[in-house]
Amino acid sequence: MHDHLPPGVELVKADEFTEWLMDIKVLDDNPLYRNEVYRLKFRFPNSYPIEAPEVVFVKDDTHPIPWHPHIYSNGIICLDLLDRQGWSPVHNVESVCVSLQSMLTGNTKKERPPGDENFVKYNTQRPRDINFLFHDNSV
């Protein structure tokens, strides 16, 4: 996999089949994301790829959570392809990373989803169990 990763996507850790870390960069000049690297955590269910992986951004000293109206400040991502209804087993780690790169590239709003503060404070559900409502087809 190391040999042919798309530009701006890097494998950080893939020690076992349950959890991987990937770093992504946005390659164009979008000022919201310039010079930043974001870290993604993939968790694979036993039935992967029949079922979607759980994918979240993780925050540490060198990796912020990117601004986006569909990314909560705790790293949880609202994207249809990661949801039960939008997932397809022909997706893979690489295609998910590229989709997230493109989701960021196209964004111009330095915003969090509505209700971010409450969600981050009170949500106890795993991302895969949250029923997101997909109403915005512009991203």
Added chain:
Amino acid sequence: MKVIIKQWNAVAAWRWDMPDDDVCGICRNPYDSTCSKCKFPGDECPLLLGECNHSFHMHCIFSWLRQESSQEKCPMCRQPFKGKAQETTRSTAQDDESILPS
């Protein structure tokens, strides 16, 4: 000179009639190899071609189609997934018609 063959061992190779480098889009194993659950390739772990012309290991596509969220759609093109009648089955069907009394 007369040669008497006492014993011989035949060795044969087989492959599915598919493009060389292709892998199953679900398990990412080559078509000529097995799905992620089988041990032996071949008739035990066959391929299934859809009407949309996308093919997968039969076990892979079946485990997807069993999921409610698949809505029985092809993972590649999201059209309803239906197995395509293969050439051989089609020609047999034609033969059947020709023997019907006219």
